[in-house]
Amino acid sequence: MKVKFLGTAGARFVVAKQIRSSAGTVISANGLTFILDPGPGTLVRLAKSRPKIDSAKIDGVLLSHIHLDHSCDANVIIDAFTQGGFTKKGFLFTTKEALFGENRVILPYLHGFLEKMETFEHKKQITFKGITIQTFKHRHTAETFGIKITSCGKTISFIVDTAYFDELNEYYANSDILIINTVRFTPKENVLHLSKDDAEELIKNIRPQKAILTHFGMTMLRAKPFIVAKEISDKTRVETIAASDGMSIEI
Numbered sequence: 001m002k003v004k005f006l007g008t009a010g011a012r013f014v015v016a017k018q019i020r021s022s023a024g025t026v027i028s029a030n031g032l033t034f035i036l037d038p039g040p041g042t043l044v045r046l047a048k049s050r051p052k053i054d055s056a057k058i059d060g061v062l063l064s065h066i067h068l069d070h071s072c073d074a075n076v077i078i079d080a081f082t083q084g085g086f087t088k089k090g091f092l093f094t095t096k097e098a099l100f101g102e103n104r105v106i107l108p109y110l111h112g113f114l115e116k117m118e119t120f121e122h123k124k125q126i127t128f129k130g131i132t133i134q135t136f137k138h139r140h141t142a143e144t145f146g147i148k149i150t151s152c153g154k155t156i157s158f159i160v161d162t163a164y165f166d167e168l169n170e171y172y173a174n175s176d177i178l179i180i181n182t183v184r185f186t187p188k189e190n191v192l193h194l195s196k197d198d199a200e201e202l203i204k205n206i207r208p209q210k211a212i213l214t215h216f217g218m219t220m221l222r223a224k225p226f227i228v229a230k231e232i233s234d235k236t237r238v239e240t241i242a243a244s245d246g247m248s249i250e251i
Helices: 011-018 041-047 074-081 096-100 108-113 168-173 198-207 218-222 226-237
Strands: 001-007 025-029 034-036 061-062 091-094 115-120 124-128 131-137 145-152 154-159 177-184 210-214 239-242 248-250
Touching: 011 218, 041 074, 061 074, 074 091, 074 108, 108 239, 145 168, 168 198, 177 198, 177 218, 177 248, 198 210, 198 226, 210 226, 218 226, 226 239
Parallel strands: 034 061, 061 091, 091 115, 154 177, 177 210, 210 239
Antiparallel strands: 001 025, 001 248, 025 034, 124 131, 131 145, 145 154
16 A cells, blocks of 8 residues: 655645645555545646646545545546546545535535445445445544555554544554644644644554654644654654655555
């Protein structure tokens, strides 16, 4: 499996100012290439990637929740890889809210373009062409699910936007790679995002082979994510790195 971080922006100010890119994360596994949370600029970043990633060859979209920093380019990506509906292909796995809610973000006319479309549920398992995807309900301001992807005996987990709660440690146990949306350096009351201390606690308890911090807000950027990651590595004895725009990792 391979993961490429097109963007690592995590809060509205960072996204609005494009201090870091707000594009999604590209995942390649078992011959498939798909995008998690294609936020603003994903289509452009695909075209400018080195090597270039052809949007027509994308196989699907995973959308964790409706917020625009995660969903903004989802429709145009689906339209691109289905060639405007002339080629029925690919998949979309997302929330009921994203597809059918009052604030739905996926345009209904695109539904019929897709080979497979499913909605997330807590502890649901979806299998598609040799890839297993498990989803876990998070605590956020929209219906939100974290994602655990297993292929060829390896598991990558994405702890997307959420408040910290103890069950997260159970959900993401046995992850080889643990990717954590770490928006804040310090916690803030009533802000349902993980902080540096939350990420450290999750890494200490889950003990993946490697942990990666991403989706940074301004407080994390001011603290310098690579320094934060080094401190977490030293405390937990789990290799922890900070993602940067364009960074790729392979398992």
